[in-house]
Amino acid sequence: MTWMRQALLNVFRLPVKWLVKTNSIPSDVESELGIDKSRPIIYLLPSDSVTDQLALQMSAQKMGLPDPVEPVTLANKSYPGSLFLRRTEALLRKRNQNTDIEPVFTDLFHLHRDHSDLDVQVVPVFITWGRTPGKGKPGLADLLTLSAAPSWLRKFFIVLFLGRDTFISYSQAVSSRAMADQHSTDEKLAHKLSRVASTHFHRKRQAMTGPTLLERQELNNAVLGSEMVRNAIGEEMRAKKLSADEARQVAAGYLTEIAADYREGLIRFGDRLLTRIWNKIYNGISVGHANRIRELANNGHEIIYVPCHRSHMDYLLLTYVIYHEGLVTPHIAAGINLNFWPVGGIFRRGGAFFLRRSFAGNKLYTAVFREYLELLFKKGYAVKYYPEGGRSRTGRLIPPKTGMLAMTIQAAVKGVNRPISLVPVYIGYENVMEVKSYLSELKGGAKKKESNWQVFSAIKKLKNYGHGFVNFGEPLSLNQFLDNKAPDWRDSQALNPEKKPAWLTPTVNGLANELMTRVNSAAAINGMALTALCLLASKTQTMSKTELAQAMRDYLALFELAPYSANATLPEEDADALLEHTLSLKRLQVSEDNYGTLISPMPDNAVFLTYYRNNIIHLFALPGLVMTAIFAHGKLEKNNILQLIAALYPLLQRELFLHLSQDEALAYTAQLIDAFKQTGMLQQKGRYLALPEADSEQFHSSWLLSRCMQETLQRYAVVLTILKRDKLISRNALERESKTVAERLSKLYGMHSPEFYDKNVLSSFISALRDNHWLDAGEDGSLKYSEEASALRKDIMALVWPEIVQHLQQDILQADREAGADEKV
16 A cells, blocks of 8 residues: 555545535445455455545444455555555546556466466445436536545545445355356456446446436327337327327326326435434344345346235335345335325325326226336336335235236336246234224224325324344246246237236236235234234233233244244244333233232233234134144044145135245144144144143144134134025125124224124135135036035134134024034034
8 A cells, every 4th residue: 555545544534524414335244245254355446546445444344344544464465455447537637547456456366377276256335325317417416416426526525425325235245265166267267357347337337326207208208109108109199189289299298197207305304304213113124135135136127016015105115225224215106195285295205106096998008008117127226116005904915906017017018128026925914003094094083184294293102012024035037937937938929908918817817916915924923923922812901011021032932943934934032032122112011919920911901913814814824723623622643634634725825925835834834743742732642643732832822823823713704604594696786795794793802903703804715715726616607516615614623713603603604503413513
């Protein structure tokens, strides 16, 4: 290092420390990137900048990495700790942008030939100050910041204005030994490394800042000038007797209503504001599997995020997480109900584009929206939309709406240059601020229209909402999915909404279901959800603290031994710490008696806990069913349990979006049984699986598990009993009567789950019965009770609580009995 370089580092070290805040990506370079902090590291940076090197030094110090300013000694020779691809731009004149990187690497590789034990980690590091994307017509701010290697004057303003938004993005280390062992000259290896690094940094920049922003005129020309929109304008003219200019103005109005107006400055302001809000209302935000998204971005994929939808907070939380994971924030599909002043304008500048709840046969609006969406894909913008179409009011996934997915496939057919990857995202909260309004809506109350008053009221009520969870599920390659489901999709021409190929609808439905199962397979178990599951399974919704902690301990141990999926996550804390954290949220009632601490829901608040339980109920479906069967029968052989699972799993899979195939579910059940025995929740007695001893610590945990799926089984029993009574019934009548009976049971026996009589859940079960051939079809399309349905009902009724069986027998089958039927359940 020259004395001049050292002097500059010393002079600017303190100002940089004051002005710069570094955000390191990823936060754990050892586990995600495999970087060994104990071995020699040479950092490779895009440009020769003192401030970049000092920012990297600050980040490396926080991360426990070697100092990039200090030289590295190899075989008694000294090499710089940091190397640079290009020099900074001269202020007034052009000069050669190359550095001495290739001679240094040539010498380094030559040293490796002489010393076989040498191996250095060459770590590429991309440093960006702010995340400003390019523009078609750069403004003054862009002239200051948009440069790969800005001059010292530009860098002065960059550090001054953007120092608090500095992102240090580390990449996987390149082994110098692996490079040196290649059969090539040292000069060619050095040149190859430089060329590959240059391409890598270009992709990094694209992944973090995104493509050039569209100017308004360019947007209008691209969308309104497309063939589909021109044809739709022509139809609008003929149908409504408009002139060409008038019809085009209508189309332009639709585009203005729809299009985002992305402003990176608002994103930076929002980051600061949201950081303050999150620190106030959340104890932390846990992010899982973000590395797979960075890998997609670095490989040039078009990324479409498809998250579940729990709360209005989702819009902000997921965008915030994506930004802090070093990725460009996506354009977000938002309902037109959110486009009110001033929130609509803020969301629009944050990347939101708006769509109507129904396109209602409006061909011109449909054409404009489709072309706008396709333009986003073609230009390389990341996009986010919610396949459920709205927020879940029950905590379960909602059967997906397929409109956006259909348009995504149509865009792929028309041609998108980059590979398209859909990324399912699981979002979970320990507290959802809208949960009370959800309950009101489920009871028949009107949905409140979004307004400024709602926004201000929500802000005023902000309090500790515990922990937030964002897990990125397994990405789905759209091209690969289409190859498997519709091998001839590439042969299709541009799809006309009025003339769809036969493969489109089943393919879209299959894609929607696959994405929902991938969302659920990335679930995050948290303290509130686990506590809610246990309390609601208890007879009185009250448990001792000791029993509750033991149950949580047993369930966490169960999923450690038999993970639901590779993408699901468990809490880092042990059960005792998890319970203490959950109680600290003050959402549960804690009381004391002579024998210890009792925990229960707040008065009249048990129903609110169902929302959090339902976030994870799908993880407990198979464990709960196994335990229900053994408690119902006292003891069972393993084969009997597997036979029961084989019969019921397709129904549970449809309702709860379970990711396992039938064979995988049976294998997982066998794994669960082994885990139950290891944790003491079941015991093997000869060829039978039996309950643990009543005085064992695990007995209560097993008993709670046997109750957690009861409401699902009771709902199944209601539907099948009505089918048994009526023998032949239309689908609408079956749904309506099932809802009536389920509501009655809810009142009689204190069911706390609103989804117990939810029409969507009942409809999903009836569809699963039909699709899995448990029912016969009448000549008019009605549903007909069959021998298979009778056998299924017998299996289910054996698992349902006796009082429910008695009620269904005496009240629901009353008509049969009065007619002289003497049937046994």
